[in-house]
Amino acid sequence: MxxxxxxxxxxxxxxxxxxxxxxxxxxxxxxxARWKTRPYPLWxxxxxxxxxxxxxxxxxxxxxxxxxxxxxxSRALCARVAAVRWRLRTYLAWEEExxxxxxxxxxxxxxPEDAATTACAATALLPVxxxxxxxxxxxxxxxxxxxxxxxxxxxxxxxxxxxxxAQSGASTRGLRECVIEDCENxxxxxxxxxxxxxxxxxxxxxxxxxxxxAVARTLLLGLEAMHRRxxxxxxxxxxxxxxxxxxxxxxxxxxPGITDEARHESEHKSGHRSEHRSxxxxxxxxxxxxxxxxxxxxxxxxxxxxxxxDACIHGDSxxxxxxxxxxxxxxxxxxxxxxxxxx
Numbered sequence: 001m002x003x004x005x006x007x008x009x010x011x012x013x014x015x016x017x018x019x020x021x022x023x024x025x026x027x028x029x030x031x032x033a034r035w036k037t038r039p040y041p042l043w044x045x046x047x048x049x050x051x052x053x054x055x056x057x058x059x060x061x062x063x064x065x066x067x068x069x070x071x072x073x074s075r076a077l078c079a080r081v082a083a084v085r086w087r088l089r090t091y092l093a094w095e096e097e098x099x100x101x102x103x104x105x106x107x108x109x110x111x112p113e114d115a116a117t118t119a120c121a122a123t124a125l126l127p128v129x130x131x132x133x134x135x136x137x138x139x140x141x142x143x144x145x146x147x148x149x150x151x152x153x154x155x156x157x158x159x160x161x162x163x164x165x166a167q168s169g170a171s172t173r174g175l176r177e178c179v180i181e182d183c184e185n186x187x188x189x190x191x192x193x194x195x196x197x198x199x200x201x202x203x204x205x206x207x208x209x210x211x212x213x214a215v216a217r218t219l220l221l222g223l224e225a226m227h228r229r230x231x232x233x234x235x236x237x238x239x240x241x242x243x244x245x246x247x248x249x250x251x252x253x254x255x256p257g258i259t260d261e262a263r264h265e266s267e268h269k270s271g272h273r274s275e276h277r278s279x280x281x282x283x284x285x286x287x288x289x290x291x292x293x294x295x296x297x298x299x300x301x302x303x304x305x306x307x308x309x310d311a312c313i314h315g316d317s318x319x320x321x322x323x324x325x326x327x328x329x330x331x332x333x334x335x336x337x338x339x340x341x342x343x
Contacts (some may be wrong), residue, residue: 100139166207
């Protein structure tokens, strides 16, 4: 990598090249013999969320990214990312069903309405200024709660739903306690752990939920255990979700020197008590930083090579552009966190 600026420019160009005229990022499905294009709004919602840290118009913008590039190039980057995200929002708004839900393979398909797609797309369309488009928010909240109440709802969908409800200002009581319990048993998720950790970490970081320190400890321990078993987390897509989760959990982790009394007070306020069980030891800050650095190196290696659909698959779908957006945002944020600025 000769220049970080050219590296970023190339990555953004690759994302722009795979954004269709509708605003959707190209997504694919494997039919058993070959890859074929098929709409998956979920991937576009993931990319929109990932790029928020590089969009100066987003409340989640990280101004530290401006220090990674020369001034003019950083301004151009923010403008290009903002344009990509605007087109993604336009696409997601078009895909919304009348009842505030999204279908798994787009509104013109025969696929069912999907909990994860609905939660992620609804989050992407939340207004920047609270109080605007309140009626649409209520429809989406009703759709999300309908999914969560269904008997077949899964833990990943619960984490994503919690984030939408928290950021929209809706009540999270009941669901929050359920997700905290899921975190305590997160190793049971297996290959879905990075995906669950990503959604849950974003819920606590941007939803400002209580009890973030305890959630961070349990998920960090789960991700570290998974990394010991498989340093690549099983592929580029789970690697991207895992690093993003780590970077977000870093914001939720207790600061150095926090007392047990303060931690218990936080748990008491969240309604989540832990007096009668042994509490996991929190990974040290240096251990977390070392893991972030290791995953940063793996991420840069992935970004410098073409991303094949096989490496970007989640379930039976893939979107190299969406995974690339997550990898790019992770690289910038990890550079800020570690102080390693590749030039």
